[in-house]
Amino acid sequence: MFRKITALFVAFLLIFSLSGCMFIPSWKKIDVRYDTSEIVSVELYHLTGSYDGRFYGLEEDIDQMEEELDPIDALDAEQYEEFVKDLEGLTFTDHFFVILGAAMDPSYSYHGYTVKITYRNGDYDIISCSSQLYDKAENYDENIWNCDEEKWNNFIESYFSVDISTSAE
Numbered sequence: 001m002f003r004k005i006t007a008l009f010v011a012f013l014l015i016f017s018l019s020g021c022m023f024i025p026s027w028k029k030i031d032v033r034y035d036t037s038e039i040v041s042v043e044l045y046h047l048t049g050s051y052d053g054r055f056y057g058l059e060e061d062i063d064q065m066e067e068e069l070d071p072i073d074a075l076d077a078e079q080y081e082e083f084v085k086d087l088e089g090l091t092f093t094d095h096f097f098v099i100l101g102a103a104m105d106p107s108y109s110y111h112g113y114t115v116k117i118t119y120r121n122g123d124y125d126i127i128s129c130s131s132q133l134y135d136k137a138e139n140y141d142e143n144i145w146n147c148d149e150e151k152w153n154n155f156i157e158s159y160f161s162v163d164i165s166t167s168a169e
Helices: 002-019 062-068 077-089 149-159
Strands: 021-029 039-052 091-099 109-119 124-128 132-136 139-143
Touching (some): 039 077, 077 149, 109 149
Antiparallel strands (some): 021 091, 039 109, 109 124, 132 139
């Protein structure tokens, strides 16, 4: 019996080694970092190209979004609490592909409707359907959690008075 289990385990490792990859799905709810009373603005941008995250330091990274674009809409303060509650109700997913023997660099890409939540202390969160940046002065955390783009767009359009067909760069 022990030989059969060992042989099965070795066969599994051999198949796994030859394919060299493993798929791991995970789910997450977005949590804003501070209480809604600390929010000073919630602005919406529409990114028509793809803005990369801070990891690559490329020309069009997410830090240049505010310099290059104006927000297309913003929420009133009385909407913050409901907006955050609904945002935290969205399910984001990530699929980790582990390739044995190869380093995997994350690729952060912001596109479409992108929300910037700014807090009283100067920290901010940038959230799109494909990437999230949580900035705190010199420190930041960037994630590649994905939300179904149609659900994300419907959520955004329920709070902001714009849609993709009429928004400008």
